[in-house]
Amino acid sequence: MVRPASSHEVSVPAADQVAIIDDDESLRLALVGLVRSLGLEGRGYASAEGFLESGDARRFAAIVTDIQMPGMSGIELKRHLAERRCALPVIMITARPDPSLEEKALAAGASAFLRKPFEASVLISRLGEALGRRL
Secondary structure, three states: OOOOOOOOOOOOOHHHEEEEEOOOHHHHHHHHHHHHHOOOEEEEEOOHHHHHHHOOHHHOOEEEEEOOOOOOOHHHHHHHHHHOOOOOOEEEEEOOOOOHHHHHHHHOOOOEEEEOOOOHHHHHHHHHHHHOOOO
8 A cells, every 4th residue: 555645755756756556465565665676766556547546647757567457457557648648658567378468568558568477677677768767
């Protein structure tokens, strides 16, 4: 669960913020921890709908999202953001073996596609590419 910012917390520039959207709590927390270990601010959301309802989309530099989740999928989220002219880079991840998912994700505008399980170094590399800097 994401805790709300208190009035005495330091504001983190949008260029350093990454949203992690995954219905698997253990993976979501692990990815938030990984992002934070890189010196970035990671914020976790249990669903695409929860992320959108937060109104936070434009405060992030990138999104890492699962594709298959209850409700809105990661692919639907990317299309929803594109319709609203929100061009955040979106890295899509999935454990599904469906070979057509990569094509669908990239066609929807994903900046990268990873199959679970993946090495942390691969995600770090793709996140660096999405942010336009070395991590």
